[in-house]
Amino acid sequence: MRRLLILLALLLVGVMVGPYIIDNSGYILVQFLGYSVEMTVVSFVLSLLIVAIIILLVAGLIKAVVHRAAIGRRWMRKRKVQRAKSLALEAIQALIEKQPRVALEKLKKALALEHTDERRLLQCLVADQLDDPELMRRLYQELGDIIKPSPLQQQKLAIREAAKQSPQQAARLLQQTLEKHPDDIELLSLALQLFAQQPAQLRPYVDQLLAAELIDSAMRERIFCAWFIELGQQGGDTLKIRWQSLKKAQRNDAVIRLAYIRALQHLGEQGIAAKVLLKGLKKAVFNFEQPSERQLFRYPDTELISYVQSHLKATPEDHFALAALARLALAANDAELAQKAMNKALQVYPTAERYRLLGDIHLALHESQAAAKAYQQAFNVKNPS
Numbered sequence: 001m002r003r004l005l006i007l008l009a010l011l012l013v014g015v016m017v018g019p020y021i022i023d024n025s026g027y028i029l030v031q032f033l034g035y036s037v038e039m040t041v042v043s044f045v046l047s048l049l050i051v052a053i054i055i056l057l058v059a060g061l062i063k064a065v066v067h068r069a070a071i072g073r074r075w076m077r078k079r080k081v082q083r084a085k086s087l088a089l090e091a092i093q094a095l096i097e098k099q100p101r102v103a104l105e106k107l108k109k110a111l112a113l114e115h116t117d118e119r120r121l122l123q124c125l126v127a128d129q130l131d132d133p134e135l136m137r138r139l140y141q142e143l144g145d146i147i148k149p150s151p152l153q154q155q156k157l158a159i160r161e162a163a164k165q166s167p168q169q170a171a172r173l174l175q176q177t178l179e180k181h182p183d184d185i186e187l188l189s190l191a192l193q194l195f196a197q198q199p200a201q202l203r204p205y206v207d208q209l210l211a212a213e214l215i216d217s218a219m220r221e222r223i224f225c226a227w228f229i230e231l232g233q234q235g236g237d238t239l240k241i242r243w244q245s246l247k248k249a250q251r252n253d254a255v256i257r258l259a260y261i262r263a264l265q266h267l268g269e270q271g272i273a274a275k276v277l278l279k280g281l282k283k284a285v286f287n288f289e290q291p292s293e294r295q296l297f298r299y300p301d302t303e304l305i306s307y308v309q310s311h312l313k314a315t316p317e318d319h320f321a322l323a324a325l326a327r328l329a330l331a332a333n334d335a336e337l338a339q340k341a342m343n344k345a346l347q348v349y350p351t352a353e354r355y356r357l358l359g360d361i362h363l364a365l366h367e368s369q370a371a372a373k374a375y376q377q378a379f380n381v382k383n384p385s
Contacts (some may be wrong), residue, residue: 084114228263274301288320300332
């Protein structure tokens with residue numbers, strides 16, 4: 001631009017000074033569309049110079065406007081990108097806080113501002129947490145060749161879709177898939193959801209569920225108990241044979257043995273349950289606390305009562321054994337022994353359940369006022385920590 005202006009200035013000086021030097025200013029006649037204009041060479045050059053300057057100014061103005069518009073677009077683009085990033089981070093935070101629906105809404109807004117494959121993949125993860133297989137399948141289709149679900153992932157989607165239409169079909173698909181992938185945590189989680197009302201179906205996977213920390217010992221006991229009940233309902237010696245076929249380590253597992261006892265009691269096999277309970281105590285599979293808290297001392301088996309009394313001679317302060325003896329004595333219609341044992345248990349460790357049992361004992365002794373007092377204490381007592 002500067003060189004052009006210098007060149008024009010030199011040309012102007014030459015045109016203006018030249019004619020005066022040779023004493024001949026010269027004239028130019030311009031005709032255009034019927035119009036005629038006559039001017040000196042100097043005037044003509046000045047006119048050209050003015051036109052050139054105007055053109056340069058207009059061009060500069062246009063360039064400035066375009067430049068400013070480009071800056072504006074870049075600024076707007078940058079602002080949209082920053083807003084999209086902020087929304088994506090908020091979505092991740094919501095996902096961490098177990099708020100998948102909030103995360104999904106924020107991701108939708110982020111994707112509306114700026115599409116990235118990473119955010120769409122994150123959307124798949126959110127859809128998975130929402131347990132929305134239809135949305136996941138649609139998102140995978142949109143991703144196209146960027147990412148394709150593995151055969152296992154496709155099978156999981158099929159299981160989830162089937163679960164909404166036909167739980168039985170979903171259960172079959174799940175069992176088939178678990179046979180090939182027994183340690184897959186997502187499949188195990190699906191199994192917990194599908195078999196929530198049929199815990200016996202979870203028995204083949206209980207070790208994997210426990211290893212994955214998807215269940216605790218209480219749920220493990222519930223699963224085995226449901227399985228034992230299901231076997232017992234088949235009739236015959238099915239349950240007995242299956243129990244005996246378990247490995248010794250399993251039969252001596254406290255959770256499994258307690259589940260077996262509970263199942264036997266549920267099936268009305270109180271005498272057998274008492275024998276299994278006694279054997280567990282003798283083998284130290286569990287102490288008195290676990291079966292006592294589960295109220296498993298129900299059947300007044302003579303041998304079991306003798307064992308409890310023998311144990312109390314050695315450890316008279318074992319309040320769990322005292323409570324067990326109270327239950328067994330009450331079941332054997334020996335209310336006086338039951339009262340004596342329960343009073344000792346309450347002195348060591350008073351609980352609401354034990355006061356309620358004491359009330360039952362007083363009723364068996366036809367002591368209604370004492371029973372009412374015991375029941376009232378059951379409402380008022382606070383179990384010691």
